Amino acid sequence: MRSDRSQSAPRGLKIAAAAGLAFLHLPILLIFVYAFTTEEKSYQWPPPGLTTQWFAATWARPDVWQALGLSVQVAAISTAIALVLGTLCAAAVSQTRFFGREAISLLVILPIALPGIITGIALRSAFSLAEIPFSFWTIVLGHATFCVVVVYNNAVARFRRTSGSLIEASMDLGADGFQTFRHVILPNIGTALLAGGMLAFALSFDEVIVTTFTAGQQQTLPIWMLEELVRPRQRPVTNVVAMIVVLATLLPILAAYYLTREGDQIAGAGK
Template sequence: MHSEHRAGIPLTLAAIGGLLFLHIPLMLIILYAFTTEEKSFQFPPPGYTTRWLSVAWYERPDIWQPLYLSFKVALIATAIALVFGTLAAAGLSRAKFFGKESISLLFILPIALPGIITGIALRSAFDIMGLPFSTWTIVLGHATFCIVVVYNNAVARFRRISGSMVEASMDLGADGFQTFRHVILPQIGSALLAGGMLAFALSFDEVIVTTFTAGTGVASKTLPIWMLDELIRPRQRPVTNVVAIFVMAVTFIPIVCAYYLTKDGEHTGGAGK
């Protein structure tokens, strides 16, 4: 019986090894932000410096516009996703009707199919409609998969709201609006917040769909596209690392928040991104 609560050594080693495999690369990103070598990825770095932080801040104005655009797109896409994702979850969690299975399949399709399909499909649709590329074409693409993230988070929570509580509320004289505000919203609020934050992180980081739905000009460069350019045509490699650390921080904070918002109960916040 006691052995049930303690893992064997091979299992522990495999688990820890797996986690190290996941994390060592991220640590190296941080290390390389402080290397003095800017032309190659020499290991160990020949020397250490903090000058890239100030270079990124003062001498690289090309970073600011993509940063602003990424924040803007992520905020709008998340807002759209919160509305549509919640509606979808509310509709599907309560009802039983013919075709429900197919509709729930439809809602996970944008993340189940590779991003490149979403990308090229949207792009050819924009071409056919003669829609010029703009911030809004980027938002359109991002919102489509962000809806799925919010839906996934919300639907799990909706399933746990028991119908009898809603009925009790109505029996006790509350009307539909009161029931929503006092019974349903408090129960789904944290799941929505978590879903919204995950959607934000996902949009902030998206590159594949964006390469198809953004134009080619400087004004339509999101931060990930900027980074992709730096990967293909590198200059001042450590500056890319500095930006990478910043991006990691921006996405890390919402994840930790989302975790604490959804940790009560069995559901894990971002499962099935």
């Protein structure tokens, strides 16, 4: 039991916690300021002047649009594959007990538990051994592999809270397996899948380490950014792209949070 007495935290703890949170957030906010700077050649602070011209310059860049398009396509297809595989796996693991259940959980988590460079170079050496040329699908292959775990985690958490007797009741009332899935299971796990799908999309959209090994000459948006970081061509355009990426990943994360917040992720919130 937690004590109900409302106490205030010691001042030192407050300061340390606030400083920690500031450390986490200020650097990202700084990007927003740099997107408006008039300085082109360096990262000068404070910015000598403010302008919105770089938004137009970024809009007119075909390479940015191409990279963005590829990233969105890869993320969409990887998320779709991960949704199917992750849900199947979660349903099997949470609804039934069988030999090797623990091993399956481990297998699903392994692609993000091991450093990305291992996944990346493993895929690359497998492609080269099997003489598979780099293509759109080699990127998807890599991304879907580590997206499965995000969907799986969300779905498993929801299945655990969904009572098995609901499914039995549906079957007893004469629904066949597909009707039960359509009318009972899907509405129950729908928001968890949506949340998992959004996080998987964000994960794939942002992935760079595995992608450098599986993309060949193709440029996803993170690879485009990496190129700009290593060999800067037009720094203000990079600033604008960075700001847009922050905003674009913010929305799915907030949405996923609101979809699952009744759940166990924030256990203890109301205590």
